[in-house]
Amino acid sequence: MEQTDYILDRRSIRKFTSQKIHTELITKVLTAAMYAPSAVNTQPWHFVVIDRKPIFRQIMEVHPYAQMLQTASHAIVVCGNETLQHGDGYWVVDCRAATQNLLLAAHALGLGTCWEHPFYSS
C-alpha cells in the first residue's frame, strides 16, 4: 500500500455499523485534528464529541443534511473560537484544516465519517 492511499480511498460514509468505537480511537482522531496547521499557530478550535442519540435527534430536526446521524455512534462538532483566531475569518480556514485531518485520521483508523455542512440556526 502506498503511503498516500488512505487519502485517495477516503470516502464519505452515511450509514454506519453498530460496532463500538473505543475512546482511545476518538482521542487519536481528535489529536490528529489538533495537529492541523493554523494561521500563526493560533489553533482557534474546540471539539465537542456527542454520543447521545437524543442530541442526534435534535440536530436532525433542524439540520436538513444530517440524516446520517440516524446510524452514527458519535458526532464531533468542530467549533471556531473567534477570540483566538489570527484575524477576521481565519477560524473558518483553520477549522477546515482540522476537519480534514480529522476525517483522514478516522479513515486511517478504519472509521467511517461524513463532513456535515455547517448549519446556522436563527
Ligand SMILES: Cc1cc2nc3c(=O)[nH]c(=O)nc-3n(C[C@H](O)[C@H](O)[C@H](O)COP(=O)(O)O)c2cc1C
Ligand atoms: C464543506 C462540506 C460540507 C459537506 N456537507 C455535507 C452534508 O451536509 N451532508 C452530507 O451528506 N455530505 C456533506 N459533505 C460531504 C460531500 O458531499 C462529499 O465530501 C463529496 O460528495 C465527495 O464525496 P467523498 O467525500 O466520498 O469523496 C460535505 C463536504 C464538505 C467538504
